[in-house]
Amino acid sequence: MSLCAARRMDGIQRTLIRQIFDSAPPDAINLGLGQPDLPTPPRISLAGAGGIASGRTSYTSTAGDPALRAAIAARYAPFAAGAEDVVVTVGSQEAVFATMLTLLDPGDEVLVPDPGYPAYPIVARLVGAVPVAYRLRPERGFRIDPADVARALTARTRMVVVCSPSNPTGAVDRREDLDRLAVLLAERGIAWLSDEIYAGFAYDGPAPSISAFSPAGGIVISGLSKDLSMTGWRIGWAVGERALVSRIIAAHQYLVTCAPSVSQAAALAALSPDAEPERAAYLETFRRRRALMAEELSRIPGLRFDLPDGAFYFFVDASRFGSALPICRRVLERRKVVTIPGAAFGETCDGWIRISYAAPEEKIVRGIRAFGEELLSS
16 A cells, blocks of 8 residues: 555645755855855854753753743843743744744635745645735835735735745845834734844844834744854744743644754854854855855846845846746756756746855855856857
8 A cells, every 4th residue: 555645745845946956966056055154153063062061962841941032032122021922943944834833724824925935835835824925026126015915915814924134035124114014914913924034144234123013913933044054053933922922832842842952052152142243253254245246246247136135145137048947957057056046936036046145255256157157158
């Protein structure tokens, strides 16, 4: 007898991003990477090692180490009043899953950005909800437009996902737009989920958060994967109203029991004031890389792009050269450079390509020049 997967898995497969990564040769220049290429700061790694040495290898409380929860809450005051408003998760993606599982019933609609992180619609489907895309338009710099969100709302809408700074565009939403969106959702009784995993990569000051305009209307998701290069440590969190977070903690318990205790020890070091110089140095490194990539991209005739306000991606309009997927495949096959087509992030960006500057400067230069040569040779 052969076993069959549940119907909820129909059409769910590895992301296009992962398929491209898996097909890349070992010596390819990876400008598709969604994680910083820098190492975790040694002091933070030593804190994790210290957790092992001191025997902190058992379960923590389900919601996370109390000191870590308090440190996270302090970063979100006054939206978070204390440690009880925080649950520590196994990366921010588990926080997204646990939050959707807690807030959405089968058949509920959840609005997700297009272009946007490809996990949002898949997680929505896995919990039985119905993902509905709202458009992020290039003429607005891919920033959220509350009017576009309003047009996508129906009587079945229960949640709107916001991601700022954005993956894949690097856009940072404006305060006035988030304020208008918060009012719109409060009037309709619709929750928001704000994915702020790239908040540490905002180049013009702190990125505004919808939580500043809606103190009890939703959940903030974030973690340590990006700004201190801790992707493999798998530490994320969900922050929100205490009663709601307590329900997310219950879901989290049955999903993973708790986040890794050793990683939580490292996370506490990462959130201490002593880590701020390292955080600032990482940001400056990526600011330099952003300028370098902008300079190299500007040398390619026919390519259009905006300077990203946050994250570590350029989202470039290569539509003059054709559909992005065959372009990316050709660049990988002929030039050994990994880039990610817009089709990986939604249905509205066929001619767009995400290019990451999470790479050494020498590889950025070589990779973009090879990318441009392939575009102009076709």
